[in-house]
Amino acid sequence: MKARIKWVQDVMFLGESGSGHSVVMDGPEDHGGRNMGVRPMEMLLMGLGGCTSFDVMSILKKSRQDVVDCVAELDAERADAVPSVFTKIHVHFKVTGRNLKDAQVKRAVALSAEKYCSASIMLEQGGVEITHDYEIVELAES
Secondary structure: OOEEEEEEEOOEEEEEEOOOOEEEEOOOHHHOOOOOOEOHHHHHHHHHHHHHHHHHHHHHHHOOOEEEEEEEEEEEEEOOOOOOOEEEEEEEEEEEEEOOOHHHHHHHHHHHHHHHOHHHHHHHHOOOEEEEEEEEEEOOOO
């Protein structure tokens, strides 16, 4: 896996992935930026959310769950000192669908956290406390 980060100006950077996609990163005005892109640490948090969501949805599809929406809400705490690393991250899944089985959703979240999500496991091994929970929103039969 490769990535390329190109300085644009001030504290704005263009991140280019090895798969050919780009994202703008920028800082707040009080750090010399123009607030025109995500912060690098926000991107790291979003990467974790994307990684675990990918796993959860893949597992739920394989278990034939009728999912129509899945949102992962992440809440992170950072150290007060520099480096301001993540110390705690909580991931809350909101899974919407029809006839969803609680045991299947619980299993998907646990498997992602404990076995499949590379980002989550890497951060945990680095000392970040990561917790997960979920809620199921049941849609009426159509």
